[in-house]
Amino acid sequence: MQTTLLRKLMVVAVGGLFVAAAASTQLSGQADRQGGAPAAPDAPAARGGRGGGGNVPQGGRGPIKVMVVTKGHTYDREPFFQMWDSWGNDITWSHVEHPAADVMLSPKYSKLFDVYAFFDIGGPGVGMGRAGAPAPNIPPGSFKTANNRFYPPPSEQLKTEFPKLLREGKGFVFPHHASAAWTHTWPEYSEVIGGACDWYAPQRVRGIDNPNHGYFGMTPQFISFVDKAHPITKGLGDGFHVTDEAYACHWFEDSVQPLARTDFQPADATKNLNPKVKYSNLAAWVKTAENSPVFFTQVGHGITAWATPAYRQFVLNAIKWAASPEALSWAKANPKKIFNSSN
Amino acid sequence: MKNISSKFIRLAVALAIVAGSASLLAQGQWGGGPIKVAIVTKGHNFDRDGFFNFWDSLGQDITWTHLQHPAALEFFDPAIADTFDVYVFFDAPGRTATPGSDGKPTFEQPNASAKKNLIPFLQKGKGLVFFHHSPAAWNHTWPEYGEMIGMACDWGNPVTFKGKTYPNSGAQANVKQHITVVNKAHPITQGLGDGFDIVDETYLCPVDEKAKGLIPLLRTDFEGVDKNFPGRYASGWRYPGVGSSLAGWVRSAEKSPLVYLQNGHDGVAWRNPAFQTLMRNSIKWAASQEARDWAAKNPSKVKRSSSN
Numbered sequence: 001m002q003t004t005l006l007r008k009l010m011v012v013a014v015g016g017l018f019v020a021a022a023a024s025t026q027l028s029g030q031a032d033r034q035g036g037a038p039a040a041p042d043a044p045a046a047r048g049g050r051g052g053g054g055n056v057p058q059g060g061r062g063p064i065k066v067m068v069v070t071k072g073h074t075y076d077r078e079p080f081f082q083m084w085d086s087w088g089n090d091i092t093w094s095h096v097e098h099p100a101a102d103v104m105l106s107p108k109y110s111k112l113f114d115v116y117a118f119f120d121i122g123g124p125g126v127g128m129g130r131a132g133a134p135a136p137n138i139p140p141g142s143f144k145t146a147n148n149r150f151y152p153p154p155s156e157q158l159k160t161e162f163p164k165l166l167r168e169g170k171g172f173v174f175p176h177h178a179s180a181a182w183t184h185t186w187p188e189y190s191e192v193i194g195g196a197c198d199w200y201a202p203q204r205v206r207g208i209d210n211p212n213h214g215y216f217g218m219t220p221q222f223i224s225f226v227d228k229a230h231p232i233t234k235g236l237g238d239g240f241h242v243t244d245e246a247y248a249c250h251w252f253e254d255s256v257q258p259l260a261r262t263d264f265q266p267a268d269a270t271k272n273l274n275p276k277v278k279y280s281n282l283a284a285w286v287k288t289a290e291n292s293p294v295f296f297t298q299v300g301h302g303i304t305a306w307a308t309p310a311y312r313q314f315v316l317n318a319i320k321w322a323a324s325p326e327a328l329s330w331a332k333a334n335p336k337k338i339f340n341s342s343n
Numbered sequence: 344m345k346n347i348s349s350k351f352i353r354l355a356v357a358l359a360i361v362a363g364s365a366s367l368l369a370q371g372q373w374g375g376g377p378i379k380v381a382i383v384t385k386g387h388n389f390d391r392d393g394f395f396n397f398w399d400s401l402g403q404d405i406t407w408t409h410l411q412h413p414a415a416l417e418f419f420d421p422a423i424a425d426t427f428d429v430y431v432f433f434d435a436p437g438r439t440a441t442p443g444s445d446g447k448p449t450f451e452q453p454n455a456s457a458k459k460n461l462i463p464f465l466q467k468g469k470g471l472v473f474f475h476h477s478p479a480a481w482n483h484t485w486p487e488y489g490e491m492i493g494m495a496c497d498w499g500n501p502v503t504f505k506g507k508t509y510p511n512s513g514a515q516a517n518v519k520q521h522i523t524v525v526n527k528a529h530p531i532t533q534g535l536g537d538g539f540d541i542v543d544e545t546y547l548c549p550v551d552e553k554a555k556g557l558i559p560l561l562r563t564d565f566e567g568v569d570k571n572f573p574g575r576y577a578s579g580w581r582y583p584g585v586g587s588s589l590a591g592w593v594r595s596a597e598k599s600p601l602v603y604l605q606n607g608h609d610g611v612a613w614r615n616p617a618f619q620t621l622m623r624n625s626i627k628w629a630a631s632q633e634a635r636d637w638a639a640k641n642p643s644k645v646k647r648s649s650s651n
Contacts, residue, residue: 059385067414071408094385095384095411096410098408100381112414112454
C-alpha cells in the first residue's frame with residue numbers, strides 16, 4: 001500500500017516537474033529559448049540589485065550614456081541587469097524597450113545617449129498558435145513565412161529616423177540574438193549589424209533562401225581573438241572560454257572586420273544554411289553603418305556568459321570603443337552606405 | 344517509510360507551487376493585454392525581478408514596456424504620447440544634491456522639453472498612475488510636478504511643497520497596515536470590499552488632501568507621526584503634526600485622469616492579491632473612456648513651471 005502510494009507520489013512529483021518545464025517553455029514570443037529560469041517572484045528587495053557595488057546605483061553613474069534596448073525575446077532579467085550595473089563606473093545605462101525604443105532611435109533624441117545597445121528582437125515572429133487558441137494580433141504589413149509565422153514590420157518613423165541616426169554617428173553594440181531583429185521585414189537592418197538570424201522560420205538573406213538557422217544551447221566554446229590589436233581585444237590575451245548558446249546563422253564575412261572566432265562547428269551546417277552559404281565561425285566583429293561604428297558579438301545568451309569575467313570585459317571594451325572619438329572618427333572616415341538617401 | 348512518504352508529499356506540493364508559478368509566468372514577459380502601459384523607473388533602486396514578475400502577472404490586461412529616464416520624459420511630447428495608453432510611474436529622479444558653482448546644492452533637472460510639454464500632454468487626456476515613491480520625483484527642480492500628483496517626498500532632503508518647507512520625509516518599512524476603502528463606488532476599489540491588510544513601507548510626507556477635485560479612495564490605519572518612525576526618531580529627526588492617512592486617490596490633471604497609490608514598495612506588497620487588484624483596477628480605469636470623460640468634465644489646472 002505504502003509502495004503504491006509512494007509510486008503515485010513519485011508520478012505526481014515527476015509530473016509536476018514536466019508541467020513546470022512545459023509552462024516555462026510556453027512563454028510568449030520567442031520565449032522558447034529563454035536563458036535560465038526566472039528568479040523566484042519572492043526575491044527580497046535587497047536581492048533585486050543594489051547596483052554595481054561600491055555604492056553604484058542601479059543604472060550606473062559612469063560618463064558613457066547607454067540606451068539598452070530589449071523586447072521580442074525573453075531573458076533572465078536580473079542577472080542581465082546586474083551585468084550592466086557591474087559596468088556602472090564607466091556607464092550610465094537606461095532601459096528602453098520597444099516600442100519606446102523605436103521612437104528614441106532618432107537624431108531628435110540623440111543627445112540623450114552615446115551608445116545604443118541591443119538585446120532585442122525587433123519585429124519578432126508570432127506563431128498562429130494551436131487550433132482553437134485565440135488568434136494573435138497580426139499588425140498590418142506583417143511578413144508571413146511558409147511555416148505560418150508573422151513578423152511585424154518596423155514603423156515608418158523608425159525606417160525614416162534610424163538611418164539619420166546612423167548618419168549622425170553614434171556607437172552601436174549588438175550582442176547575441178539582436179542579430180534576429182527585422183530579418184524578414186527590413187534587410188537593410190541586417191546589413192547594419194553584419195548578419196541575420198531566424199531560428200524559427202526559413203528566411204531569405206541577401207537573396208539566398210536558408211532553412212531555419214541553428215542554435216546550440218550551453219555549448220562550451222573557446223572564443224579566439226583574431227585581431228589582438230583592436231581596442232576592444234587589446235590586453236585580453238588570446239581569447240576566453242565560455243559556455244553559451246552558439247549559432248549557425250548567416251553572417252556577412254565580406255562586410256565585417258573580424259575580432260573573434262569560435263571553435264564551435266555545427267555537425268551539419270546544411271540543416272541551418274543554404275549550401276551556398278559557408279558556415280561562418282565569426283563570434284565578434286566591428287564594422288561601420290553609414291557614419292556609425294558597430295560592434296556585434298554572437299556571445300551573450302545567458303548567465304553563463306554574463307558571469308564570465310572575460311566576456312564582461314570584452315563587451316565593456318566594446319561599449320567604451322563605440323563611444324570613443326576614435327571609433328566615431330574611424331566610422332566617418334570609412335562610412336558604409338546602407339540606406340537610400342531618401343530615408 | 345512514513346517519513347519518505349511525507350517527504351514526497353512535500354516535494355509534490357513544492358513542485359505544484361513551482362508549476363503554478365511557472366504557469367503565472369507563462370503569460371510571458373511584457374504581457375499581451377490590450378492596454379499599452381509604459382512603466383517608468385529610475386532614481387530609486389528596486390527589486391527588479393519581483394517588480395517585473397508583478398507586471399507580467401497583469402499580462403492578460405496589459406502589454407507593458409519598461410521605460411527609464413531620461414527617455415521617459417520625452418514621451419510627454421504630444422506627438423509621441425500616444426505610444427502608450429497609460430503611464431505608470433515608479434521613479435524618483437532629481438534627489439541627489441551636488442555642489443553647484445556657488446557651493447549650494449543643486450539637483451538634477453528634468454529633460455529640457457518636459458516642462459514645456461507636460462501641460463499639452465495632460466490636455467490630451469492620458470491615463471496616469473503614480474505609486475509609492477514616485478511623488479519624490481523632481482521636487483527640487485520642478486515643484487509643480489509634485490503639486491500635480493498631490494504629494495511630495497524626499498527622505499534625504501527637506502521638501503518644499505506648495506510654498507511651505509517640510510523636514511526630510513519619513514519612511515518606515517515592513518509596517519502592518521489595514522487599508523480602508525473610503526469610496527466603495529469607484530471602479531478602482533471594486534473587489535476590495537471594506538479594505539485589506541498589507542505589510543508595506545509607509546511614509547510621512549506633505550499631502551494636499553484639499554487639492555481641487557481630489558477624491559479619496561483609501562486610508563491607512565498607520566498613524567503618521569514622527570515617533571512611529573523609530574529609526575529616524577532615535578537619530579533626532581522630528582516632523583511636525585500628524586501626516587495624512589490618505590493611501591490612495593484620484594484626481595484630474597488638466598484633462599487626464601490621475602491615480603496615486605501609496606502602497607507598492609516591494610515584493611511583499613506586489614504579491615498581495617488586494618494590491619494586485621488595486622493596480623489592475625487603477626490601470627484599467629486610467630485607460631478607460633469613462634475616466635477620460637470624467638477628467639475632461641472636471642479638469643484641474645496644473646501650474647506651469649515657474650523655472651522655464
